[in-house]
Amino acid sequence: MNRNANAEKVTGGEVAAAGAVQQTLATAFERSGVGLHSGQPVRVRVCPAPPNAGRYWVRTDLPEAMPIAATIDRVTQTQLSTELGQGAARVRTVEHLLAALSSLGVDNARIEVDGPEVPLLEGSALGWVEAIQSAQIAPQPAPRRTRLPLSTPLHVQAGDSFVSAFPARQPRFTCGIDFDLPAIGNQWHSWSPADGPEQFATEIAPARTFGLADQIEQLRQQGLIRGGSLDNALVCGPQGWLNPPLRFANEPARHKLLDLVGDMSLLGTFLSVHVIAYKASHTLHVQLAQQLAQACPDLKPSGDFRDSEKTFLETSGKAV
Numbered sequence: 001m002n003r004n005a006n007a008e009k010v011t012g013g014e015v016a017a018a019g020a021v022q023q024t025l026a027t028a029f030e031r032s033g034v035g036l037h038s039g040q041p042v043r044v045r046v047c048p049a050p051p052n053a054g055r056y057w058v059r060t061d062l063p064e065a066m067p068i069a070a071t072i073d074r075v076t077q078t079q080l081s082t083e084l085g086q087g088a089a090r091v092r093t094v095e096h097l098l099a100a101l102s103s104l105g106v107d108n109a110r111i112e113v114d115g116p117e118v119p120l121l122e123g124s125a126l127g128w129v130e131a132i133q134s135a136q137i138a139p140q141p142a143p144r145r146t147r148l149p150l151s152t153p154l155h156v157q158a159g160d161s162f163v164s165a166f167p168a169r170q171p172r173f174t175c176g177i178d179f180d181l182p183a184i185g186n187q188w189h190s191w192s193p194a195d196g197p198e199q200f201a202t203e204i205a206p207a208r209t210f211g212l213a214d215q216i217e218q219l220r221q222q223g224l225i226r227g228g229s230l231d232n233a234l235v236c237g238p239q240g241w242l243n244p245p246l247r248f249a250n251e252p253a254r255h256k257l258l259d260l261v262g263d264m265s266l267l268g269t270f271l272s273v274h275v276i277a278y279k280a281s282h283t284l285h286v287q288l289a290q291q292l293a294q295a296c297p298d299l300k301p302s303g304d305f306r307d308s309e310k311t312f313l314e315t316s317g318k319a320v
Contacts, residue, residue, distance in 0.1 A: 033119025039226030095262030
């Protein structure tokens with residue numbers, strides 16, 4: 001384990017050995033870019049947070065706004081991304097950064113953002129992973145949160161698209177997609193947090209968001225993907241990919257799995273369930289996560305956890 005003389009720190013690749021204690025960042029980091037849907041430039045600063053604070057967002061451009069918990073009950077909409085809100089404050093496209101933080105073992109983080117959407121960077125979670133690894137991770141003197149185990153399978157469906165959760169010995173995510181375009185076709189990928197954060201960093205995080213060439217104009221007319229470009233998204237048409245090469249043969253399926261992990265992180269912990277998603281969307285992801293939250297209630301260590309929103313208020317300096 002990588003240590004220095006002043007504090008215990010671990011890189012993202014070593015988090016799996018850190019045990020069942022909570023973790024935060026050892027130091028803060030910043031990244032800037034444009035939002036996928038808003039097209040607006042935005043800066044994010046991710047900072048250490050105290051034990052039991054959880055992962056939460058602070059809109060620094062809205063100084064009177066309340067912090068926004070990265071929890072399933074704060075989802076406000078799911079059209080082509082996941083948006084969280086508290087009062088009038090909103091933060092959109094949170095899934096890539098949350099997937100990186102949760103998969104590398106960061107339980108507590110204050111995420112400051114000066115706009116309504118998280119920057120897309122180059123379309124994947126790789127930039128977030130590299131920033132977390134550079135900042136390093138520090139253990140904290142508090143046990144990780146847990147939930148009651150799932151006793152029976154859960155299932156949500158829309159047409160032939162579905163997401164299901166099955167009781168399992170360890171967390172696992174499996175994602176399948178199916179497109180008429182020959183360059184994509186039918187693809188699957190599976191990953192377990194038990195495989196370690198390094199595998200997430202190398203096999204899942206680099207997978208970039210993708211779109212279909214014949215849908216771009218329609219989506220832009222709806223006010224969506226205004227920040228998308230060939231530099232931050234793969235685009236596929238009938239003749240193939242407009243901006244190859246791909247990083248993996250099944251990069252689209254891996255990216256869908258990345259989105260699934262980010263949405264499931266809103267439960268606060270990875271449950272011992274196997275989540276299988278097929279042709280799914282953020283909407284179905286969130287619907288299943290809501291069912292899981294009800295079926296698997298939080299277990300709070302006695303005398304340690306405080307109500308999350310009270311913690312957010314205390315750590316942000318707001319009046320309680």
